[in-house]
Amino acid sequence: MDNVVIMDHPLIQHKISMLRDKNTGTNEFRTLVEEIAMLMGFEALRDLPLEEVEIETPIETCKTPFIAGKKMAIVPILRAGLGMVGGILNLVPSAKVGHIGLYRDPETHEPHEYYCKLPEPIEQRTIVVVDPMLATGGSGSDAIRMIKDHGGKHIKFMCIIAAPEGLKKLHEDHPDIQIYVGHLDRELNENAYICPGLGDAGDRIFGTK
Ligand code: PRP
Ligand code: URA
Numbered sequence: 212m213d214n215v216v217i218m219d220h221p222l223i224q225h226k227i228s229m230l231r232d233k234n235t236g237t238n239e240f241r242t243l244v245e246e247i248a249m250l251m252g253f254e255a256l257r258d259l260p261l262e263e264v265e266i267e268t269p270i271e272t273c274k275t276p277f278i279a280g281k282k283m284a285i286v287p288i289l290r291a292g293l294g295m296v297g298g299i300l301n302l303v304p305s306a307k308v309g310h311i312g313l314y315r316d317p318e319t320h321e322p323h324e325y326y327c328k329l330p331e332p333i334e335q336r337t338i339v340v341v342d343p344m345l346a347t348g349g350s351g352s353d354a355i356r357m358i359k360d361h362g363g364k365h366i367k368f369m370c371i372i373a374a375p376e377g378l379k380k381l382h383e384d385h386p387d388i389q390i391y392v393g394h395l396d397r398e399l400n401e402n403a404y405i406c407p408g409l410g411d412a413g414d415r416i417f418g419t420k
Contacts, residue, residue, distance in 0.1 A: 212382055215390045216254065223250050227371060227394050231409045237418040241294055244343060244416060247371055247393055248298030255339065255367055255391045256302060259283075284309050284330050288342040288354050291412035295341040295369070307336070311357055313350045320403040322350040327357050334362040343412040345373040345392070347403050348380030355385045371412075372396055374405045 226247050262279035283306040287293045312326025371393040396405050
């Protein structure tokens with residue numbers, strides 16, 4: 212699939228395996244989500260534009276590359292996406308952070324919107340949308356639509372685990388965005404949970420039930 216990158220780095224795979232373990236507690240889970248987001252971000256941001264800036268080294272003056280513009284926005288889908296923000300901010304501390312609030316109805320599994328605040332000018336920013344789980348794809352697809360409705364153009368979507376159904380939907384609904392997946396899992400179960408997955412990401416990050 213064009214515009215879809217499935218991660219194969221052993222460090223990412225190892226940390227995702229640790230996340231899946233039901234005996235991994237909240238504190239360790241949170242740390243792992245942040246570390247995986249940083250490792251994935253390293254790959255997803257490899258096309259950030261550079262500009263040559265003149266500086267003085269102790270030896271001589273030279274032109275050397277810096278990230279151009281610093282106009283990046285990280286947009287977590289609440290709640291679970293919040294767990295990934297710190298990892299990307301470690302890489303790009305100057306990034307602004309927007310928020311999109313969506314929850315899945317437990318019966319219909321349809322996403323419901325409850326919050327949207329994006330840093331302006333959103334149309335000039337590289338936007339990295341983060342959510343650990345892409346299950347049916349409903350939340351991810353709606354979040355991208357909301358960002359596009361606000362004028363967002365250069366959009367990347369990053370998730371730690373995806374189901375084939377969700378990846379297909381997101382790619383078909385938004386073929387123009389770049390999608391980064393930590394691991395592509397087998398399938399969804401009858402409750403639209405990812406198998407083998409890791410359970411409810413929001414509950415595991417925040418220690419709720
Ligand atoms: C989870 C997850 C995604 C969504 C994925 O959030 O973090 O946002 O489900 O499912 P989908 O692809 O089928 O839409 P949830 O709705 O449980 O909210 P929470 O993060 O507040 O727990
Ligand atoms: N949301 C989660 O947190 N986990 C799943 O497996 C599916 C949706």
